[in-house]
Amino acid sequence: MSVAKEPTTEKLFGHRLREAMRRNESLVCVGLDPDLEKMPEEFRGVGVREAIVRFNRAIVEATRDVVCAYKPNLGFYAAYGVEGLAALAETRWLIPAEIPVILDCKVGDMDNTAERYAKGYFEEWGFDAVTANPYMGEDSVKPFLDYWDRGVIVLCKTSNPGSGDLQDVIVRDGERETFLTVAERAQRWNAEYPATVGLVVGATYPEQLARIRGVCPELPILLPGVGAQSGKLEASVAAGIDADGFGLIVSASRAVIFAGSGEDYAEKAREATLQLRETVNVVRQPRLATV
Amino acid sequence: MSVAKEPTTEKLFGHRLREAMRRNESLVCVGLDPDLEKMPEEFRGVGVREAIVRFNRAIVEATRDVVCAYKPNLGFYAAYGVEGLAALAETRWLIPAEIPVILDCKVGDMDNTAERYAKGYFEEWGFDAVTANPYMGEDSVKPFLDYWDRGVIVLCKTSNPGSGDLQDVIVRDGERETFLTVAERAQRWNAEYPATVGLVVGATYPEQLARIRGVCPELPILLPGVGAQSGKLEASVAAGIDADGFGLIVSASRAVIFAGSGEDYAEKAREATLQLRETVNVVRQPRLATV
Numbered sequence: 001m002s003v004a005k006e007p008t009t010e011k012l013f014g015h016r017l018r019e020a021m022r023r024n025e026s027l028v029c030v031g032l033d034p035d036l037e038k039m040p041e042e043f044r045g046v047g048v049r050e051a052i053v054r055f056n057r058a059i060v061e062a063t064r065d066v067v068c069a070y071k072p073n074l075g076f077y078a079a080y081g082v083e084g085l086a087a088l089a090e091t092r093w094l095i096p097a098e099i100p101v102i103l104d105c106k107v108g109d110m111d112n113t114a115e116r117y118a119k120g121y122f123e124e125w126g127f128d129a130v131t132a133n134p135y136m137g138e139d140s141v142k143p144f145l146d147y148w149d150r151g152v153i154v155l156c157k158t159s160n161p162g163s164g165d166l167q168d169v170i171v172r173d174g175e176r177e178t179f180l181t182v183a184e185r186a187q188r189w190n191a192e193y194p195a196t197v198g199l200v201v202g203a204t205y206p207e208q209l210a211r212i213r214g215v216c217p218e219l220p221i222l223l224p225g226v227g228a229q230s231g232k233l234e235a236s237v238a239a240g241i242d243a244d245g246f247g248l249i250v251s252a253s254r255a256v257i258f259a260g261s262g263e264d265y266a267e268k269a270r271e272a273t274l275q276l277r278e279t280v281n282v283v284r285q286p287r288l289a290t291v
Numbered sequence: 292m293s294v295a296k297e298p299t300t301e302k303l304f305g306h307r308l309r310e311a312m313r314r315n316e317s318l319v320c321v322g323l324d325p326d327l328e329k330m331p332e333e334f335r336g337v338g339v340r341e342a343i344v345r346f347n348r349a350i351v352e353a354t355r356d357v358v359c360a361y362k363p364n365l366g367f368y369a370a371y372g373v374e375g376l377a378a379l380a381e382t383r384w385l386i387p388a389e390i391p392v393i394l395d396c397k398v399g400d401m402d403n404t405a406e407r408y409a410k411g412y413f414e415e416w417g418f419d420a421v422t423a424n425p426y427m428g429e430d431s432v433k434p435f436l437d438y439w440d441r442g443v444i445v446l447c448k449t450s451n452p453g454s455g456d457l458q459d460v461i462v463r464d465g466e467r468e469t470f471l472t473v474a475e476r477a478q479r480w481n482a483e484y485p486a487t488v489g490l491v492v493g494a495t496y497p498e499q500l501a502r503i504r505g506v507c508p509e510l511p512i513l514l515p516g517v518g519a520q521s522g523k524l525e526a527s528v529a530a531g532i533d534a535d536g537f538g539l540i541v542s543a544s545r546a547v548i549f550a551g552s553g554e555d556y557a558e559k560a561r562e563a564t565l566q567l568r569e570t571v572n573v574v575r576q577p578r579l580a581t582v
Contacts, residue, residue, distance in 0.1 A: 033404070035407075073400070073404055075398075075400055075404040075405070075407040075408040075411065076404070076407050078407070078408060078411040078412065078415075078416075079407040079408070079410050079411035079415060080411070080415065081380060081411065081415040081416060082373065082376055082377045082380050084411070085373055085376045086373045089372060089373050104400075106398075106399055106400055106424070106427075107366075107397075108397055108424060109364070109366055109395075109397055110449070110450070110451050110515075110516065111451060113324070113364055113366040113367070114366070116326075116366040116367050116369070116370040117365075117366040117369060117370070119370050120366065120369040120370035120371070120372065120375070121369065124369075124370060124371065124372040125369075125372060133397070133399060133424050133426050133427075134426065134456070134457060135424050135425065135426040135446060135457055135458065136397075136424075136446065136449050136451060136453065136454060136456075136457075136458075137449075137451065137452075137453025137454050137455065137456030137457060137458070138453045138456055139451050139452055139453035140449075140451060140453060155426060155427065158401070158427050158428075158431075159401070160401050160402060160427060160428065160430050160431060161428075161430055162427065162428025162429045162430035162431060163427060163428050164428065165425070165427075165428030165429055165476070166425060166426055166427075166428060166469065166472070166473070167426065167427075167428070169462050169463075169469065169472065170462070170463040171460050171461070171462070171463065172460075172461040172462065172463040172466065175463065178457065178460065178469070181457070181460065182457070185456070224401075225401065
């Protein structure tokens with residue numbers, strides 16, 4: 001089922017992620033979400049595929065020693081049709097092997113369809129992890145969980161204003177929110193299945209994040225949509241890091257890749273990444289010191 | 292925002308769907324879910340893209356006068372990488388303009404990302420409707436709902452065994468299941484937003500379907516995963532059709548497109564479609580007679 005033949009600790013997604021965090025002293029994940037209209041002048045008039053790949057390559061080269069992961073979001077590539085998706089395929093292989101790449105695709109479908117997605121995104125496209133939507137239940141996530149060397153990062157409490165519509169609904173039995181049901185489920189999947197299971201929790205909800213971390217002390221948590229300036233960032237990092245000061249994937253997209261709009265966009269992206277890394281590391285420091 | 296400039300009844304997704312149902316006297320939707328391993332001998336050794344497009348073309352030509360819609364599922368194309376997705380783009384334009392094409396992609400993401408998906412799937416790829424996952428809430432669906440001439444078919448009670456994990460959870464306030472919360476939400480979206488809103492309800496749950504139809508008397512309901520032989524098909528059709536005997540998109544994939552495995556696969560697909568159409572129409576007959 002899995003590409004890699006023999007399970008070894010070194011190849012587990014959770015292990016590889018932590019190694020990248022340690023090596024680059026960073027919990028920062030850069031979201032590679034291209035938008036031709038926001039790219040600098042020099043990308044005007046270039047073909048879609050070439051523009052995206054060239055832009056992403058510059059961003060990766062400028063940040064690869066200061067991030068723990070990259071996260072392209074499928075929607076920003078699908079927007080440009082087949083050319084955009086060809087750029088996504090190429091982008092994946094721009095990234096050095098020692099840095100995990102998370103495909104943000106919020107996948108969730110029937111068992112046999114989910115198997116096709118898993119084969120596609122893990123084997124054909126070569127991503128190290130995917131984000132997954134839990135609405136269709138365990139059997140829709142299972143084909144991804146069967147890959148021992150990959151990661152499955154399940155939407156729990158997302159950062160958008162409408163996330164409460166379903167995620168905050170109080171479940172009658174147990175009197176807790178739906179997102180905590182998902183967190184408990186993910187905790188169990190991580191014990192029962194080979195894959196490394198993680199959770200998506202928005203940086204906009206530090207209190208909920210603290211409760212989720214209480215339920216899942218060791219799962220990696222993807223914190224999407226933070227800019228270097230986000231007011232709740234410190235609170236979220238404090239609430240979300242694990243006991244060792246790891247376990248949190250702090251993801252920024254536009255705030256990093258479009259930090260500059262001129263010729264120095266790659267340098268600006270590096271500066272924004274460094275600034276975010278530093279802000280996060282200041283909060284981590286007390287815990288790192290005790291390890 | 293939308294491709295078509297002026298809203299007209301004729302261009303509404305709901306209207307176009309119903310016209311196709313009327314013209315072809317059919318509620319059957321064929322799922323174009325290619326699987327190279329299940330295709331007949333003649334497709335061995337052909338390139339991925341060519342094999343998929345040629346196979347889909349034969350299926351469409353054999354069934355286009357007896358269906359109300361086609362539904363390619365993204366996962367079966369993503370499984371084959373960029374070549375597969377190029378085949379998806381080409382497949383969309385094999386289908387006659389008068390038959391709506393639903394992209395089954397279970398999409399659901401943050402507002403700005405959802406906008407990119409909507410632009411991609413509706414404008415760039417040209418699909419008439421998408422399936423959408425409600426877990427992230429209203430703002431994740433809104434960019435799709437803003438397209439007045441398209442359809443947004445929201446996952447409500449899916450057909451898989453694990454669908455109960457979250458969808459059947461009883462909500463404390465109101466003491467009803469989560470899937471009914473989604474149905475009520477969809478009913479409201481259909482009134483408030485330009486797009487035609489529909490629901491996905493599995494044919495495996497006719498009782499739940501009847502309750503959903505009670506909440507949403509007029510929304511189109513996509514009934515996925517039925518084979519011509521499905522035991523609960525008649526019960527689901529009876530529970531799911533609207534007052535006029537329309538409003539149900541009865542979707543079959545493997546049971547139709549892989550009905551035969553030899554040279555006559557397209558004929559067999561047509562036979563399976565006709566058989567399913569007939570089974571459904573027998574149940575519809577009493578209501579059609581009264582219109």
